[in-house]
Amino acid sequence: MRMTSKAVYYILALSIVLAACKGMTKTQKGAIIGTTGGAAVGAVIGRASGNTALGTIIGAAVGGTAGVLIGKKMDKQAEEIKKDVPNAKVERVGEGIEIEFESKVLFDYDQAGLKSEAKTSLNEFVSILKKYPDTNIEIQGHTDNKGSDAYNDGLSQRRANSVMMYLIDRGIPNSRMNPRAMGENHPKYSNDTEEGRAQNRRVEFLITANEKMKSDAKKEAGSGQ
Template sequence: MKTMKPRIFAILASAILLSSCNVYKNANKRERGAAIGVAGGAVAGGVVGRLTGNTALGAIIGAAVGGGAGYIIGKKMDKQAEDIKTQVPDAKVERVEEGIVVEFSSKVLFGFDQSNLTDASRKTLNNLITILNKYPQTNLEVQGHTDNTGSESYNMTLSVKRASTVADYLKANGIDASRLTIKGFGEDAPKYDNNTEQGRMQNRRVEFLITANQQMKAEANQEAKQQGN
């Protein structure tokens, strides 16, 4: 019975602290970090991801460490996010908890219904690669998404191809393969309204989820301990 208590407590804490999206959104960074630290990143990420339908938010929270270390990681991510905003103007950049979501509309990277990079998209990715190499202590999940036009199987295949094409380009241009994970979601995770042409266009996207690697987490934990957090 004793071995079950930590798991039960984590699930209950996650449900209480994170099940209300409004409560979670209104909490400050330290409060969110404490909630994740109590509940456990994976549990918290799963709950938030399901409740909000936001795969990026769920994945980033799932990789979080929470507490004082999470706060330190978040401050480092603030700087990286600002660099990406400055150097990659075609990207939509959002700071999310202990990570960063970098979103590219498919029209920035690919022709319509295509999975091959254009010359312009290579230039855009080169700008992003420069920033990623500046911050090597991060992991990168590349997600492919589509709208709901066409069959589910076709859209899933296209989303995987696009994510793979982007990841392959990053690997060929200096990003260590160990940092990269690829996921295709097809039409299953829309962020925008598929009932409008504008929304469908926005749902045709590639997202980068940037999170701390184990070295950054270890250093942040050590710094937090030194600070008494």
């Protein structure tokens, strides 16, 4: 893949900054990421690494003192999700949260209808989402590499839509959510084994600050951004 000199610059700058900040928390690192380019850095890193979660979250970053304040709110929310939603893998990334549900929790093989176990987990998740209304939620559907690209794109979209509709039925506003079909293009695990393929059949949630949270954080920080 060809990248512009500006893209290379952003990647090198970000890697140098993060390498120098190993002792920092993820919240502090998120503040630095925000100040080094926000959406531009997020787009570059997402494309270069193949990690769309990282790109989306960095792209939504505010940075500076306001970013630190947002990060603290995300720290609290992430800890609640870890505690109350045992079937979720939770990771704090910059100013956002990445939550992963494996397909075996949510769906049967090659299906988009939610399993009963999935509904229990999502109900637990909904309770926390309602406590933190000032966030945006991207729902990413993923598949393994079996089947055609077109089929996997459609399946991943149906799964993301299925999750979104369930959340809407439980009171989460449609305006907060964005369902995305990722197909087989962003595997986290090896597609060379059945276990790895099963893990790649997943749905991820990316939680970022909405405009209200960003505005409130900027006012609190007195940054004038």
